[in-house]
Amino acid sequence: GGTIGILGGGQLGRMMAMSAAQLGYRCIAYAPEGDNVVSQVCDDVFHNKWDDNAALAAFAAQCDVVTWEFENVPVPTAQAMPAGRIFPHPRALETAQDRLAEKRFVEDLGGRPAAYARVDSRADLEAAVDRLGVPGILKTRRDGYDGKGQWRIGSDRDVAGLSLPETPLVYEAFVEFEAEFSVILVRAQDGAIRFWDSPRNSHENGVLATSTLPAGEPIEAQVEAARDLARQVADALDYVGVLTLEFFATRNGPVFNEMAPRVHNSGHWTIEGAITSQFENHVRAVAGLPLGDTATAAKSVTMINIVGKDIKGAHGHLDTPDTHLHDYGKAQVRAGRKMGHVTRLER
Ligand code: ATP
Ligand code: MG
Ligand code: MG
DSSP states (O other): OEEEEEEOOSHHHHHHHHHHHHTTEEEEEEOOSSSOSGGGTOSEEEOOOTTOHHHHHHHHHHOSEEEESOTTSOHHHHHTSOTTSBSSOTHHHHHHTOHHHHHHHHHHTTOOBOOEEEESSHHHHHHHHHHHOSSEEEEESSSOOTTTTEEEEOSHHHHHHOOOOSSOEEEEEOOOOSEEEEEEEEEOTTOOEEEOOOOEEEEETTEEEEEEESOOTTHHHHHHHHHHHHHHHHHHTTOOEEEEEEEEEETTEEEEEEEESSOOGGGTTHHHHBSSOHHHHHHHHHHTOOOOOOOBOSSEEEEEEEESSOGGGGGGGGGSTTEEEEEOOOSOOOTTOEEEEEEEEEO
């Protein structure tokens, strides 16, 4: 037992806390936004601001170990937690919060992102489009998720018509991928690494729609190379917990898209579909317990996200055998908001 502190207040923290409770831990959360769902399963929630040092100290004093469920936790907040009692190490946040730093970091380890260029001005964007061509995607370097902070560039005219946001950007050549997949791994405090099977991911409007297994070709042939890179990333960061890397499967092998230093939506199928879920293994890793088996426990798995609509519309799935409904308990439906998911298994 003991107390695990979670930075962030969303459904990832909620599912993490549910696994932690099973293992005998009490959870408390630090979640500045009032509209959080972690409070339903945590003993106590600090609603203070991310930079409230007195509140952060009071929070840390109650925790045996701290982790996060939200990749945009400010780095100084994570650094305010006692060294050696926050996992993963805050350096993982630092690397993953800036798309440019993240791409350079991965390239240094031999990984291959889409061709990209740093954009700080309209002149930079024009030069980037000249060099890398169209189509491409302009992305904010920071704070983007679920496809937010992204602009598709199809022509020079799109460049002219765009009012550039006052924030550092990166332009990426559009990858003509055959499929998308993710590598989800867990790394323990002693450096042991386990991988779950890599699902095929489909997106709608920049938001994950489904994850399926078996992933089939060309993904299965590219997983090994992608895992090699993911292992190097995890080792280089001396990472502890669940780490996710997103890839495009192309005719020329895997192209790195981005990483998430946390449990991931494309790993929700592991709750029922793997021997040990991503949430349980994340808790085990940060708590210093041995890892559980990550093997897939079904012939096929389909995870379907419920996005932007009332979860009640998915209640029909409750009648289907070996189909599991997860309601995140969000009071308000909003366009693009993740309300829950359904996992369908064939054993
Ligand atoms: P999240 O963190 O929620 O996964 P995000 O906002 O960080 O999303 P990305 O992963 O960068 O967004 O992009 C979302 C989706 O948009 C990708 O999964 C892919 O389908 C598409 N996409 C992004 N960049 C490219 C690219 N360079 N070429 C082709 N498709 C892309
Ligand atoms: Mg992202
Ligand atoms: Mg993504």
